[in-house]
Structures are given as C-alpha cells and as structure tokens.
Amino acid sequence: MKTSFTVNGSPFSLDIDPRVTLLDALRDHLNLTGSKKGCDHGRCGACTVLVDGRRINACLSLAVMHDGDEITTVEGLCKDGRSPLQSAFVRHDGMQCGYCTPGQLCSATAVFREIADGWPSHVSETLDGPYALTREELAERMSGNICRCSCYPGINAAILEIAEEDAGHAEAAE
Amino acid sequence: MRPFDYQRPDTLSGAHGAARDGATFIAGGTNLIDLMKLEVMAPDTLVDISRLGLDRIEPHGDGLHVGATVTNSDLAADLRIRRDYPVLARALLAGASGQLRNKATTGGNLLQRTRCPYFYDTATPCNKRRPGSGCAAFGGEMRNHAVLGTSEHCLALHPSDMAVAMRALDATVELEGADGTRRETALDDFYRLPGDRPDRETTLSAGDLITGVILPAPFGGRQTYRKVRDRASYAFALVSVAATVRMENDLISNVALAFGGIGTRPWRDHDVEDLLTGEAPTTALFEKAGDILMKDAVLREGLEFKDTLVRRLLTATLTEMTQ
Numbered sequence: 001m002k003t004s005f006t007v008n009g010s011p012f013s014l015d016i017d018p019r020v021t022l023l024d025a026l027r028d029h030l031n032l033t034g035s036k037k038g039c040d041h042g043r044c045g046a047c048t049v050l051v052d053g054r055r056i057n058a059c060l061s062l063a064v065m066h067d068g069d070e071i072t073t074v075e076g077l078c079k080d081g082r083s084p085l086q087s088a089f090v091r092h093d094g095m096q097c098g099y100c101t102p103g104q105l106c107s108a109t110a111v112f113r114e115i116a117d118g119w120p121s122h123v124s125e126t127l128d129g130p131y132a133l134t135r136e137e138l139a140e141r142m143s144g145n146i147c148r149c150s151c152y153p154g155i156n157a158a159i160l161e162i163a164e165e166d167a168g169h170a171e172a173a174e
Numbered sequence: 175m176r177p178f179d180y181q182r183p184d185t186l187s188g189a190h191g192a193a194r195d196g197a198t199f200i201a202g203g204t205n206l207i208d209l210m211k212l213e214v215m216a217p218d219t220l221v222d223i224s225r226l227g228l229d230r231i232e233p234h235g236d237g238l239h240v241g242a243t244v245t246n247s248d249l250a251a252d253l254r255i256r257r258d259y260p261v262l263a264r265a266l267l268a269g270a271s272g273q274l275r276n277k278a279t280t281g282g283n284l285l286q287r288t289r290c291p292y293f294y295d296t297a298t299p300c301n302k303r304r305p306g307s308g309c310a311a312f313g314g315e316m317r318n319h320a321v322l323g324t325s326e327h328c329l330a331l332h333p334s335d336m337a338v339a340m341r342a343l344d345a346t347v348e349l350e351g352a353d354g355t356r357r358e359t360a361l362d363d364f365y366r367l368p369g370d371r372p373d374r375e376t377t378l379s380a381g382d383l384i385t386g387v388i389l390p391a392p393f394g395g396r397q398t399y400r401k402v403r404d405r406a407s408y409a410f411a412l413v414s415v416a417a418t419v420r421m422e423n424d425l426i427s428n429v430a431l432a433f434g435g436i437g438t439r440p441w442r443d444h445d446v447e448d449l450l451t452g453e454a455p456t457t458a459l460f461e462k463a464g465d466i467l468m469k470d471a472v473l474r475e476g477l478e479f480k481d482t483l484v485r486r487l488l489t490a491t492l493t494e495m496t497q
C-alpha cells in the first residue's frame with residue numbers, strides 16, 4: 001500500500017504491507033535505525049518518536065496510518081552535531097548500554113513541549129497550571145521510558161539541566 | 175500478524191460501507207495492534223476511523239460532546255475537562271504513559287480489552303478469547319483479576335481508568351449503527367457481565383461505531399480519582415475509585431462512586447450511594463458502605479487483598495472529600 005510521510009524534514013514514499021509498524025518502516029525500509037525495538041509492545045518506550053511534535057510508541061502504530069504525517073526520530077534531533085540535550089546526556093552519564101537513549105531523548109523533547117503547553121500530569125497538585133519540570137514531575141512524565149541499566153539519575157540530571165536552562169532563557173526574554 | 179486489508183475512509187458512511195463481517199475499526203490502535211501481533215485478534219479488514227473528524231470536544235446542552243477519536247492526552251488537557259470534570263482529567267492522567275495517551279482515543283479506551291495474562295497467552299485456554307475453551311486463571315495465578323461481576327467462566331478485569339470516571343459522571347455513549355442511525359446508551363448499560371459468554375463485552379451490535387461520549391452538565395462539588403497500583407506510575411489499577419461528592423449543611427447531599435480494579439466492568443453500585451446520601455460523614459458510615467459494595471464479592475485465592483484495599487480506599491477517599 002502506498003504511503004507518504006516526512007521523516008526529519010525529508011519526504012518519503014513507500015509501498016508497504018499494512019502490517020508494517022511505523023517502527024519497522026523507519027528501521028527496515030528507511031534504514032533509520034536510531035529508533036530501537038525493545039519490547040515491541042509499548043511497554044519500554046525505546047521506539048519513541050515524535051509525530052507532528054507529539055511522542056508516540058512507533059511499535060504500536062501502523063506505518064500506513066501515518067500518511068501525510070511529520071515524523072521526527074532521534075536522527076532528526078541532531079542535524080548539526082549534538083543537540084544540547086544529547087550533550088547533557090553525555091555530560092551526566094545518562095546511559096550505560098545506550099539502547100533506551102534514542103527513546104529517552106525523543107520523549108524528553110516532547111515533555112518540554114508538554115510543559116510549555118501547560119499539560120498537567122498525574123503528580124501535578126492542581127489542574128490549573130502552569131507547571132515546572134520538578135524531579136517528581138519528570139519521573140512521572142518519563143515513566144513510559146524504561147532504562148534496563150537503571151541510569152535514571154544521569155537521565156534525570158541531563159533533562160533537568162536543559163529544562164532549567166530553557167526556563168532561564170524564557171525568564172531573560174521576559 | 176495475520177494479513178489484513180486496510181481502509182481509510184474519509185466519511186462516516188464510507189466507514190460503515192467498509193466495515194463488513196470480519197472488519198474491526200481502528201483509531202489509536204495501542205491495544206488492538208498489540209493484540210494483532212499476538213494473534214489474539216485477527217481482523218480481515220481494518221477500517222481506520224482516525225480521519226473522520228471525530229476528534230473534537232464540543233458543547234452539548236449544558237455538558238460536552240467528546241468525539242470518539244479525541245486522544246486521552248487532548249481530553250485530559252482540555253481546559254473545560256480540567257475545570258468542570260476534574261475526576262475525568264485525573265483518571266486519564268493516572269492511566270498508561272505519555273506516549274500511549276497521545277495515541278489512545280476516547281472510543282478505543284472504552285473498548286480496550288482486559289489485561290488478564292491468560293487472554294494474551296494463546297497457548298492457554300480462555301473463554302473470552304475462545305468461548306468454551308476454559309479459563310486458565312482458575313488454578314493459575316490471580317492478581318489483576320476481578321472480584322465483582324465474575325462468573326465461573328471468566329474473572330477478567332476491565333482495565334480502564336477513564337471509563338471508571340465516566341461512569342461516576344453518568345456519561346452516555348453515542349453510537350451510529352451500520353444503517354447510519356444514531357442512538358445513545360448510558361455507560362451504566364454499555365458493558366455486559368461475562369456470564370457464560372465473556373467474549374461479549376458490550377451491548378454494541380455488529381457494525382456499530384462509537385462516535386462520541388456525552389458528559390452531562392457539570393456536577394460541581396468535590397471530585398477525585400485515586401488509584402492504587404504495584405508501582406507509582408504506568409501500571410494498571412489494583413483498585414481505584416472515582417468519586418464526586420457534594421455537601422450541604424455538613425451532610426452528604428449527593429455522591430457518585432465508581433471503582434476500577436475490582437469488577438469485570440467499571441463498577442458502580444447505586445446501593446452504596448443511597449446509603450451515603452443525606453447522612454453525616456462518619457467512619458462507621460463509610461465502613462458500612464464498604465460492606466454493601468463488597469457484599470457479593472467472590473474473593474478467590476490471591477485476590478483476598480482487594481477486599482481490604484478497596485474498603486480502605488473508600489474510607490480514606492470519602493473521609494478526605496467530606497472534611
């Protein structure tokens with residue numbers, strides 16, 4: 001079945017079996033192997049990509065359902081060298097084996113936008129917003145990304161550092 | 175995954191036309207695609223309803239009409255939902271992960287299947303998956319199973335948080351039949367008990383499409399959703415409660431309570447609410463409410479803890495809300 005979508009800014013057209021998941025289309029048909037297949041059942045988050053700016057599990061979505069969508073994978077987060085978030089992961093040792101890292105990076109990128117959009121979480125005290133990315137908020141919002149090496153202290157430190165920098169920039173702009 | 179035909183109509187009538195015998199509607203797909211990978215479900219045709227314009231939340235009388243393909247994320251973030259139906263926003267936020275909530279839809283959440291491990295394991299018998307084949311939960315491990323509404327054929331839990339809150343809110347499901355006629359079914363009448371046909375989970379007829387959920391006028395009062403689970407986030411409920419309470423002159427003037435984690439469907443017992451209505455809030459009253467809630471519970475081995483847990487949750491929640 002013919003399907004077209006944009007990945008990291010480049011248009012792609014595929015003729016694929018409707019059974020192919022978005023994850024398999026990215027990895028096996030477009031050779032974008034940054035997105036990882038961990039559990040393949042939506043439990044681990046290693047396959048997290050952004051679709052029109054929102055994070056999803058690429059393993060639980062059919063490629064044919066994404067006709068016309070704009071998809072961003074980990075490869076698209078770093079067009080020129082490393083993104084600030086990726087550098088923070090390196091600085092804070094936010095990985096051991098690195099298999100969950102692409103999903104962590106995409107998920108965290110989406111979390112920044114969810115915070116900016118004023119989306120509440122399960123641990124938010126009120127539903128009114130706005131929300132800051134505290135340690136508790138981060139743990140809740142990133143709970144769909146499992147790290148089998150349990151590098152959470154480094155992952156959290158990296159994401160919080162970027163969140164604080166962004167908050168500082170926002171304040172300076174006001 | 176078994177081969178299937180994929181169709182993506184752009185009108186409702188097109189969706190009905192594509193949905194022949196053996197077809198299944200797909201919206202977010204977070205549960206269905208998983209079940210298809212495991213070949214627990216193997217539809218001949220998938221009819222993608224994600225582009226039918228059912229993704230809007232609109233005023234409906236004094237309440238709201240939530241389109242069937244509104245995502246769980248968008249519903250939880252909607253300012254009207256947060257202000258007027260906080261129990262629903264809280265229930266949604268207590269479910270799944272950020273990634274899943276971005277795909278999971280309102281209609282799909284209502285129709286998600288149980289997470290009973292034997293339903294997913296095609297090497298074991300399951301009356302829900304293959305009627306008449308038996309139930310491997312009997313004699314197997316029981317934990318995420320129901321204690322109310324069960325039968326000797328099935329004790330699979332309904333896993334939704336969202337539907338529990340919607341039941342407490344007296345929500346109505348809007349359906350469109352294969353011939354295009356619209357009708358509404360109260361959520362109270364939407365789910366069947368398993369009996370001897372646990373494969374029949376709802377009162378939907380073949381070809382029916384959920385087009386939306388109607389929330390009645392805001393209830394006001396205090397609202398909360400409390401969920402107890404094995405880990406702090408991203409886990410199904412062991413027990414949960416959606417509660418809305420209004421007080422007048424220190425008496426409980428209006429109360430609605432629905433429960434997750436205990437029933438084969440999102441559980442609500444109007445006898446519990448009748449007992450509480452008009453009464454002064456006391457621990458003794460709340461404990462009596464727990465007795466009524468659990469009077470028909472069947473506490474099979476491994477599930478006894480739910481009796482204690484749900485009674486404590488009920489008492490703690492009502493104590494907090496009536497202070």
